[in-house]
Amino acid sequence: MKMTLEEQRTEFSNRKFLATPLAGLIVWTIVGFTGIFFSNLVAVWTIFIGTGSIVYLGLFLSKFTGENFLDKDKPKNEFDTLFLFTVGQAILVYSIAIPFFLVDHSSLPMTVGILTGLMWLPFSWIIKHWVGIFHTLFRTVLVLTLWYILPEYRFVAIPFGIVLIYIITLIILKARKLDKKDPTKMDVQS
Numbered sequence: 004m005k006m007t008l009e010e011q012r013t014e015f016s017n018r019k020f021l022a023t024p025l026a027g028l029i030v031w032t033i034v035g036f037t038g039i040f041f042s043n044l045v046a047v048w049t050i051f052i053g054t055g056s057i058v059y060l061g062l063f064l065s066k067f068t069g070e071n072f073l074d075k076d077k078p079k080n081e082f083d084t085l086f087l088f089t090v091g092q093a094i095l096v097y098s099i100a101i102p103f104f105l106v107d108h109s110s111l112p113m114t115v116g117i118l119t120g121l122m123w124l125p126f127s128w129i130i131k132h133w134v135g136i137f138h139t140l141f142r143t144v145l146v147l148t149l150w151y152i153l154p155e156y157r158f159v160a161i162p163f164g165i166v167l168i169y170i171i172t173l174i175i176l177k178a179r180k181l182d183k184k185d186p187t188k189m190d191v192q193s
Contacts, residue, residue, distance in 0.1 A: 008081060015082035016130040020176050021068045026060035028169035031162045034112075038158030043108060046158040050111055054119055058090055082129055089122040096121070112161035113150040117143050120165075123172075134175045142168045 006014065030053040037049040065072040096118035103110040120142040127135030145164045153160040 006078070006080075011080045011082055012129065012131075014078075015080050015086075016132075019068055019070055019180055020130075021173065022065035022070050022072065023057070023061040024169050024173050024176065025064050025068070026057045028166055028173070029060060030054060030057050031165045031169065035159055035162035035166060038112075038156075038162060043158055047104070047108060047111055050115055054115055055094075057119075085129060086126065089125050093119045093122045109154070109157045110150075112157050113146055116146040116161050116165050120146075120168075132179055134172060134179060137175065138168060138172045141171075 034046065034049050034053050038046045041049075062072050071077075097115070100111060100114035100118055103114050120139055123135035123138040123142075125135070127133060127139075142165060145168060146161050149160040149164050150157055
């Protein structure tokens with residue numbers, strides 16, 4: 004029997020959501036260290052290749068987090084499709100980042116850092132939790148602030164700022180999962 008849309012949303016919302024943020028954390032950490040030890044040219048390629056690989060790394064990590072995104076036996080969920088559309092949206096924003104990059108290569112950490120973080124906003128709506136709003140807003144403000152106050156360190160400060168946001172996001176997601184197990188805790192949006 005096919006689940007209703009609300010049942011699918013509940014099923015989707017009850018997932019861990021650890022693999023993709025872990026992948027983002029790993030990639031942005033690599034980008035930050037590349038900014039420390041290598042030229043800006045190498046850092047630029049690391050941003051392009053690394054951020055383009057987050058989804059694939061997330062697929063790989065999902066086997067170890069128990070999420071297994073490639074499980075063919077899982078029932079179809081419309082919110083998986085919606086989430087993939089948000090990933091597609093994040094990829095399409097490179098069409099904004101690339102022209103700015105061609106004018107000023109140091110804009111790349113800011114534009115990619117902000118634009119690829121926008122997918123967290125609809126994620127918040129899907130799971131009815133504030134974590135995605137937090138991630139998007141704080142990531143945007145932090146990246147923009149670092150871009151202005153540390154212009155010489157944009158390829159280092161911005162990636163590590165994003166790593167910090169991912170760490171906090173993972174803590175929130177983990178706590179959210181624990182709260183769902185505790186019947187005495189209520190969801191803020193219930």
